[in-house]
Amino acid sequence: xxxxRNQIWALIITxxxxxxxxxxxxxxxxxxxxxxxxxxGFAYGMMLQYGRFxxxxxxxxxxxxxxxxxxxxxxxxxxxxxLIQATLASTNMSTFHPAPFGIHTLIAGWIFGMGMVLAxxxxxxxxxxxxxxxxxxxxxxxxxxxxxxxxFVDVKWFNFLIPQSxxxxxxxKVAGGxxxxxxxxxxxxxxxxxxxxxKSSIQLSHTKTFSEALPGITKYFVADSLVNSIIPATxxxxxxxxxxxxxxxxKKRAKQKGGQTGLGDHxxxxxxxxxxxxxxxxxxxxxxxxxxxxxxxxxxxxLKFGVSNFGQILTRMDKAGDITLKAGEVSTxxxxxxxxxxxxxxxxxxxxxxxxxxxxxxxxxxxxxxVNNGLPEPWRNPALWMSIGIIFGAMVMARLSNEFKFKMPxxxxxxxxxxxxxxxxxxxxxxxxxxxxxxxxxxxxxxxSGWLYGTGMIAGAFIGVKFFNWWSERKMAKEMEAF
Amino acid sequence: MAMKFEKTxxxxxxxxxxxxxxxxxxxxxxxxxxxxxxxxxVEVILDNPSSVETISQMCDQVGHDVMDKKTEGGKIYMKIKxx
Numbered sequence: 001x002x003x004x005r006n007q008i009w010a011l012i013i014t015x016x017x018x019x020x021x022x023x024x025x026x027x028x029x030x031x032x033x034x035x036x037x038x039x040x041g042f043a044y045g046m047m048l049q050y051g052r053f054x055x056x057x058x059x060x061x062x063x064x065x066x067x068x069x070x071x072x073x074x075x076x077x078x079x080x081x082x083l084i085q086a087t088l089a090s091t092n093m094s095t096f097h098p099a100p101f102g103i104h105t106l107i108a109g110w111i112f113g114m115g116m117v118l119a120x121x122x123x124x125x126x127x128x129x130x131x132x133x134x135x136x137x138x139x140x141x142x143x144x145x146x147x148x149x150x151x152f153v154d155v156k157w158f159n160f161l162i163p164q165s166x167x168x169x170x171x172x173k174v175a176g177g178x179x180x181x182x183x184x185x186x187x188x189x190x191x192x193x194x195x196x197x198x199k200s201s202i203q204l205s206h207t208k209t210f211s212e213a214l215p216g217i218t219k220y221f222v223a224d225s226l227v228n229s230i231i232p233a234t235x236x237x238x239x240x241x242x243x244x245x246x247x248x249x250x251k252k253r254a255k256q257k258g259g260q261t262g263l264g265d266h267x268x269x270x271x272x273x274x275x276x277x278x279x280x281x282x283x284x285x286x287x288x289x290x291x292x293x294x295x296x297x298x299x300x301x302x303l304k305f306g307v308s309n310f311g312q313i314l315t316r317m318d319k320a321g322d323i324t325l326k327a328g329e330v331s332t333x334x335x336x337x338x339x340x341x342x343x344x345x346x347x348x349x350x351x352x353x354x355x356x357x358x359x360x361x362x363x364x365x366x367x368x369x370x371v372n373n374g375l376p377e378p379w380r381n382p383a384l385w386m387s388i389g390i391i392f393g394a395m396v397m398a399r400l401s402n403e404f405k406f407k408m409p410x411x412x413x414x415x416x417x418x419x420x421x422x423x424x425x426x427x428x429x430x431x432x433x434x435x436x437x438x439x440x441x442x443x444x445x446x447x448x449s450g451w452l453y454g455t456g457m458i459a460g461a462f463i464g465v466k467f468f469n470w471w472s473e474r475k476m477a478k479e480m481e482a483f
Numbered sequence: 484m485a486m487k488f489e490k491t492x493x494x495x496x497x498x499x500x501x502x503x504x505x506x507x508x509x510x511x512x513x514x515x516x517x518x519x520x521x522x523x524x525v526e527v528i529l530d531n532p533s534s535v536e537t538i539s540q541m542c543d544q545v546g547h548d549v550m551d552k553k554t555e556g557g558k559i560y561m562k563i564k565x566x
Contacts (some may be wrong), residue, residue: 002556052532052533052536052537054505054533056505057505057506057533057537060505060506061506061509061537064506064509064510064513065506065509065510065513065537065538065541066541066544066545067509067537067540067541067544069536069537069540070537117506120504120505120506120507121504121505129504129533132532133557134504134531136504137504245544248544248545248546276540276543277536277540279536280536398532401532402554402557403532403554403557404557405530405557405558407502407504407530409502410502411485413502413503413504465506468506468507468510469510472507472510472511472514473514475486475511476488476511476514476515476518479486479487479488479489480488480518482489482490483489483490
């Protein structure tokens with residue numbers, strides 16, 4: 001009975017997504033761009049839920065339970081995705097762009113890492129868990145990633161952290177005409193214009209060393225994929241095996257063999273670790289491939305429509321009289337947030353900004369919304385549809401496996417969800433991305449700043465786990481007073 | 484909401500972490516097993532599917548035996564014997 005009901009729900013949700021897609025297509029063919037985001041989001045949601053694929057658990061479960069399942073899954077996904085990224089880059093079909101490199105990425109990752117452990121899921125993990133009916137994740141995503149981020153980019157609260165040199169650098173740019181003076185209102189604006197924009201970005205294949213040594217397309221495979229992704233990921237797999245799996249595996253192996261073990265047993269151990277959770281590892285491979293396919297499709301649509309950003313499509317539709325754009329929906333650059341690949345947090349910040357505007361808050365007087373990303377209505381925000389797709393894709397998968405359960409947060413979970421969500425929101429802005437945009441996508445694209453963010457995330461997760469260990473130990477002691 | 488860790492008999496325990504999300508179920512499960520003696524059995528009740536995968540692998544690595552696992556009404560019941 002329960003199974004039947006869940007299957008009906010899965011059909012209803014899928015049907016609803018199909019209906020939305022058909023409506024978009026019938027309204028205007030340009031909305032196929034939005035439809036593509038919806039269905040890639042839907043696919044990500046299904047895969048994330050099936051593989052229990054959460055970047056938070058990659059480091060957290062290692063520290064909390066000594067389980068490398070998710071860390072392995074993420075690293076496998078990274079390797080596959082990097083190969084596809086390299087293929088796309090070599091055929092000029094990649095939408096990837098590296099980010100400014102600096103210590104800010106490490107610090108942001110650290111804040112985000114603590115947040116994801118407290119919230120019980122990373123940015124993408126929180127979305128798929130909402131699809132499972134987990135409202136603690138909703139609290140984290142709504143109050144932290146949506147509202148928290150929007151507030152963060154528009155307030156002056158952090159001016160006390162900003163050195164004079166950033167203020168001067170930002171002022172010089174405003175005097176030069178960009179960014180417009182009326183968009184320089186928040187601490188985050190000064191941070192962006194006075195610090196981040198002065199940093200250079202690195203993509204290994206575009207560095208002098210690699211582009212001179214490897215002319216042609218080889219540089220994408222060697223520099224971006226092999227050097228920046230596959231080799232470090234392989235080293236990490238070996239390190240994880242050494243510290244978390246080796247002892248137990250070799251002990252078992254020695255018992256089975258009744259004697260000595262050698263190097264071959266260690267190789268078997270690494271393989272055993274990779275295949276220990278098949279559903280996670282297989283999903284890692286598929287996610288890597290789908291994420292690459294997503295880039296290909298978005299680039300294809302951009303080429304077909306003759307644009308490089310969905311904001312240009314909206315402007316075109318506005319001029320043709322198909323829609324009426326409000327002031328500020330599209331940024332001063334004529335763009336909206338349209339990464340062209342898997343991304344999570346920025347679009348949620350846009351939703352938060354849109355909601356806060358309904359309460360009279362001017363959200364367009366800053367660089368984040370006003371200059372870089374625009375603030376489109378949610379129904380024509382392509383990346384936001386990807387997030388919605390993730391939630392519904394995960395919901396369908398959870399229903400099909402009878403794992404959907406509506407759970408309101410109670411007691412302490414409200415606090416963890418809120419605090420964790422806000423830390424995630426605030427930790428994703430300074431680095432211009434989260435565990436997906438700043439870590440996964442960047443590493444696979446050949447940008448070493450992704451590893452910097454990842455290092456920060458792991459350090460933050462370690463602190464989060466330490467805190468929860470202390471907290472749970474207290475509660476266990478109380479429970480055990482009775483016996 | 485509160486987690487419950489109760490002694491239900493000689494060498495048998497019950498850990499109820501329903502309502503909790505990651506990482507709480509796996510942390511409480513690990514800590515419960517640490518407090519038990521070899522051969523003791525704990526029934527873990529949870530409703531966070533992601534934690535099940537982690538708990539299963541943790542048991543496999545450490546040598547605990549997942550004797551039974553079933554899902555009913557969105558709740559997952561795992562019976563684990565400490566190895």
